[in-house]
Amino acid sequence: MDILRVGVIGGRPPLCDDGSGLDIDLMTAIAEKLGDSVEFVVAGSPGDVADGLASGALACAAGLAAAPERERAVAFAPPYLITGHALAVDTERHRDVGSVGDLRGLTLGVQAGGTAASLAGELVAQGRAGTVVTYGDGGVRAALSALSAGECDAVLELAPVLGALARQFDGVEVVETGLSTEHVGVAVAEHDQQLLSRIAVAQSELEADGTLQRLRRRWLGNPYSDQGLGVV
Incomplete structure (x- = not known):
């Protein structure tokens, strides 16, 4: 069993705060799908997480919003959360x-x-x-x-x-609210397309079996990936 070293951004409930949140539950479920154990590395800012991916200190990360400046160094799976x-x-x-x-x-x-x-x-x-x-x-x-x-x-x-x-x-x-449209997804280093593909498949399976909807409802009050589709 491999260890999936996952970066998350602390102090941001309901995504990640004090070892719990949507990002923690999501990545735990993805690691289980992959047959890996998970090790969380809590960072203080999105920039710290992006740097960890670029340096290889992290295998993947949750809680990052896709942005042009990030997509030059990291690659994103389909968003598990669309918000603003x-x-x-x-x-x-x-x-x-x-x-x-x-x-x-x-x-x-x-x-x-x-x-x-x-x-x-x-x-x-x-x-x-x-x-x-x-x-x-x-x-x-x-x-x-x-x-x-x-x-x-x-x-x-x-x-x-x-x-x-x-x-x-x-x-x-x-x-x-609604000042922008942000696609929040699991990210990997830009060159690690194999891991990205595995994560995307696992996430798709979690979406298909209802796990992701349950997690979003638990943490956000809204089961949809696009939070604009329902009232939180």
Whole structure:
């Protein structure tokens, strides 16, 4: 039995937090399908996971959103989750901010190395927001803590993660969703097409037998891979 060394991004419920979440259950089920044992390596940011794939320290990873800059170094199986970015603000401090259209001159907090950082950078470049602050240590929680403390004005992150974490901070609410379309999938190093094929087949079998639907319903409240198809 081989050991499948899997990178996951910690501190992002309901995907991965404190050793549990959709990504943990998914990769455990895939490893079982492959006849492998699984070893999880919890990273602090999406960038750390991507670097682990590129260096060979990781065999595969879960929780990464496909992006052009990543697809030059890693390859993705079909997405097990299609979601988008969302926007959270402290509604007591910024009662007039209800969408990205209200961010001009404001500071956005994002997790370092994630696709939200790219989106935030685009908003600043377009003059639709003021500045971006990235948080490495602590990731999304650190960004939301800074938001709650008044150190930034809004936070961008994948909708399931932002929704789960925003509830932990008084006065912080998700005010807009559907800001992008993100395909979250299992990733491998770009050259490892054999492993990619095996993972894709295992994932397809888990989708066909209903396992993935059950896992998504458990962790997200919505069984569909495309979360826009149902109400979470």
